[in-house]
Amino acid sequence: MTTTVTEQEEPQEPEETPAAAQSEVLRWAHPGGDSDEIPEHINLGAMRRRLPRLVRTSFALAWQVDRRRTALLMFCQLASGLLSALGLFVTTKALQSVIAAASQPSRLHQALPSVIVLAAAAGVRALLGIVIQAQSQRLSPRMQREVGHRLLAAGTRTEMATYDRPGFADSYDQAERGVDQAQMAIGQTQNLVSSTATLVSAAVVVGTLYPLLLPLLALAAVPQIATSLRAERVTYVANVATFRDRRVLYLLRWYMVAKDQADQIRTDTLVPFLLGQYRAAGERVDRTTDKAVSQRARITLTGALASGGASAVLWAALWLLLDTGRISTAVAGTAVFALRSAFGGLQGIVGFGSDLLRTGFYLDDAERFVEQAQREQIGAVRGTIKPERPHCIELKDVTFRYPGSEKATLHGINFTVRRGEVVAVVGENGSGKTTLMKLLCGLNLPTTGNVTWDGTPLQELDADAVWRLCSIVPQEFARWPLTARDNITLGQPRPDGDDAVHRAAEASGADDVIATLRSGLDTLLAREMWGGVALSSGQWQRLAVARADHRDAALMVMDEPTSDLDARAEHRIFTGLRALAADRAIVLVTHNLTNTAVADRIVCIERGRIVQQGTYRALTTEPGLFRDLWQLQQDRHFGAASS
Numbered sequence: 001m002t003t004t005v006t007e008q009e010e011p012q013e014p015e016e017t018p019a020a021a022q023s024e025v026l027r028w029a030h031p032g033g034d035s036d037e038i039p040e041h042i043n044l045g046a047m048r049r050r051l052p053r054l055v056r057t058s059f060a061l062a063w064q065v066d067r068r069r070t071a072l073l074m075f076c077q078l079a080s081g082l083l084s085a086l087g088l089f090v091t092t093k094a095l096q097s098v099i100a101a102a103s104q105p106s107r108l109h110q111a112l113p114s115v116i117v118l119a120a121a122a123g124v125r126a127l128l129g130i131v132i133q134a135q136s137q138r139l140s141p142r143m144q145r146e147v148g149h150r151l152l153a154a155g156t157r158t159e160m161a162t163y164d165r166p167g168f169a170d171s172y173d174q175a176e177r178g179v180d181q182a183q184m185a186i187g188q189t190q191n192l193v194s195s196t197a198t199l200v201s202a203a204v205v206v207g208t209l210y211p212l213l214l215p216l217l218a219l220a221a222v223p224q225i226a227t228s229l230r231a232e233r234v235t236y237v238a239n240v241a242t243f244r245d246r247r248v249l250y251l252l253r254w255y256m257v258a259k260d261q262a263d264q265i266r267t268d269t270l271v272p273f274l275l276g277q278y279r280a281a282g283e284r285v286d287r288t289t290d291k292a293v294s295q296r297a298r299i300t301l302t303g304a305l306a307s308g309g310a311s312a313v314l315w316a317a318l319w320l321l322l323d324t325g326r327i328s329t330a331v332a333g334t335a336v337f338a339l340r341s342a343f344g345g346l347q348g349i350v351g352f353g354s355d356l357l358r359t360g361f362y363l364d365d366a367e368r369f370v371e372q373a374q375r376e377q378i379g380a381v382r383g384t385i386k387p388e389r390p391h392c393i394e395l396k397d398v399t400f401r402y403p404g405s406e407k408a409t410l411h412g413i414n415f416t417v418r419r420g421e422v423v424a425v426v427g428e429n430g431s432g433k434t435t436l437m438k439l440l441c442g443l444n445l446p447t448t449g450n451v452t453w454d455g456t457p458l459q460e461l462d463a464d465a466v467w468r469l470c471s472i473v474p475q476e477f478a479r480w481p482l483t484a485r486d487n488i489t490l491g492q493p494r495p496d497g498d499d500a501v502h503r504a505a506e507a508s509g510a511d512d513v514i515a516t517l518r519s520g521l522d523t524l525l526a527r528e529m530w531g532g533v534a535l536s537s538g539q540w541q542r543l544a545v546a547r548a549d550h551r552d553a554a555l556m557v558m559d560e561p562t563s564d565l566d567a568r569a570e571h572r573i574f575t576g577l578r579a580l581a582a583d584r585a586i587v588l589v590t591h592n593l594t595n596t597a598v599a600d601r602i603v604c605i606e607r608g609r610i611v612q613q614g615t616y617r618a619l620t621t622e623p624g625l626f627r628d629l630w631q632l633q634q635d636r637h638f639g640a641a642s643s
């Protein structure tokens with residue numbers, strides 16, 4: 001499929017064929033395909049119960065971010081509702097007496113006090129409205145920030161294994177929408193409450209005038225409310241169904257313009273292929289959306305017909321009551337006014353209620369993510385013992401299987417690393433070296449067996465205290481859009497400040513990089529994001545090594561720390577390793593086997609098992625995996641040199 005695209009003389013976007021639609025490539029984020037399953041919490045009964053709960057949740061969230069403003073908002077809202085009810089009562093009273101009065105002057109005379117009360121109530125309500133709006137606008141961004149904060153606090157405190165749980169990334173992305181939507185919640189809630197107040201006060205007036213009209217009013221209201229619930233449900237279900245495809249669209253938009261891939265996108269002539277994926281995912285979204293829109297239109301039409309019918313019955317009943325003399329013209333006129341107010345309130349409930357329901361779905365997604373993340377929190381399965389700088393880190397009969405994987409990645413691992421030692425871990429790609437590194441510093445906990453720090457299993461230690469004693473140079477190290485200094489200190493300066501930064505930079509060769517920067521350590525390294533200087537990969541790697549050194553950790557784990565470095569920089573790091581190991585244990589992963597000569601011991605892993613351990617001298621002479629791999633590298637070097 002891909003070759004047919006790129007082999008064309010004039011590259012064009014590929015047509016999506018039925019076979020292509022089934023392919024795994026097109027369904028990047030669709031391992032299980034589309035799901036028509038409706039989440040449990042979206043049944044209609046649950047949705048009906050949701051609105052009052054959402055109102056409570058929204059006020060509770062607002063209360064949490066700013067009690068004073070929320071109290072003021074609630075007070076103003078209550079006062080405004082009461083004034084609105086008062087206005088309605090006064091108006092209906094005035095209307096009744098105006099219609100019933102015999103002459104023009106007496107009408108005006110009777111209506112005057114009511115008009116004065118109404119004008120005053122309207123003025124105060126207008127003032128309250130301004131206060132309500134101002135408080136709501138102040139609370140909105142704070143509520144959004146609070147939801148975002150909860151998400152980040154929970155998401156960054158989960159065990160690493162959580163990332164491997166199927167659906168984790170999806171649920172995080174979905175929760176992210178909750179952050180976007182949180183700012184709408186208070187405005188929608190406040191409008192819903194205000195509409196409800198209007199409906200209730202109008203209903204009370206209607207009920208007082210002629211109680212029989214009340215059930216008829218309810219009859220007109222029910223279809224509208226039920227319809228809006230069903231319509232919102234259809235929209236949300238469509239959103240859930242298209243979520244993964246929308247994520248593909250977002251990722252493609254990001255990947256296709258990101259600078260990191262820009263060169264390959266061009267030289268690999270990838271654009272037609274990727275645009276094809278973009279279009280295919282977009283069309284899948286369109287199909288589901290179109291279906292939902294039609295369904296929504298049908299539901300709305302049915303609701304409108306039912307509600308129109310019920311309203312007709314209501315107006316006909318009113319006419320009949322008037323016609324048969326059961327109610328006076330004054331009561332009928334007032335009832336018309338009250339019913340119109342009631343319908344206004346009902347419209348508000350339907351509109352703002354739908355909006356709040358939608359917002360609530362996304363807030364619930366965020367809440368579900370936070371609850372799930374809290375269940376998987378780091379502290380949940382670990383102890384609280386604070387470790388000292390360890391003398392000895394030991395793996396005893398360790399097996400490790402990634403969540404969701406059928407097979408274990410590491411089996412029966414036993415080895416020890418002591419303070420002052422440099423241990424090299426080698427092996428072919430995928431043999432389990434990085435996995436082992438993560439176990440050593442407690443990023444993952446073993447499935448069976450134990451990793452102990454001075455005899456205490458990592459499960460019993462306080463994770464943060466362990467990590468304060470670790471420094472790590474991962475294969476994919478972070479390139480923080482910060483200054484050079486912050487990239488080394490990570491916001492955790494040592495007591496001797498920049499002296500420590502310069503020492504670490506010198507050991508890794510980052511000092512040469514810093515010397516070329518226009519503002520030295522103060523130079524911002526965020527060229528692609530918001531300005532500053534762009535570094536090369538090797539220059540970044542020097543900073544990453546300096547960062548690990550600066551932490552003054554008891555365990556330093558380096559996974560291919562010199563993969564991007566030139567020979568001089570690599571030499572500097574390896575000759576400095578011994579000095580670095582003076583007061584710490586260093587575990588080093590490298591594919592360059594001659595570099596392991598610096599290590600006190602080499603651990604050789606094959607398919608998740610340790611197959612050899614020993615010194616460089618011993619392993620280069622005894623038969624085994626290490627010597628085989630080492631020999632291949634030697635042959636290549638010497639072969640190239642002698643040819």
Ligand SMILES: Nc1ncnc2c1ncn2[C@@H]1O[C@H](COP(=O)(O)OP(=O)(O)OP(=O)(O)O)[C@@H](O)[C@H]1O
Pocket residue numbers: 164402403405409427428429430431432433434435436
């Ligand atoms: N998050 C994960 N979930 C499931 N399996 C994983 C995960 N990470 C790694 N693996 C699997 O574990 C095995 C070991 O991976 P690991 O990254 O530890 O290998 P490695 O020896 O460091 O490889 P390399 O030399 O290529 O860096 C691989 O088969 C890989 O597919």
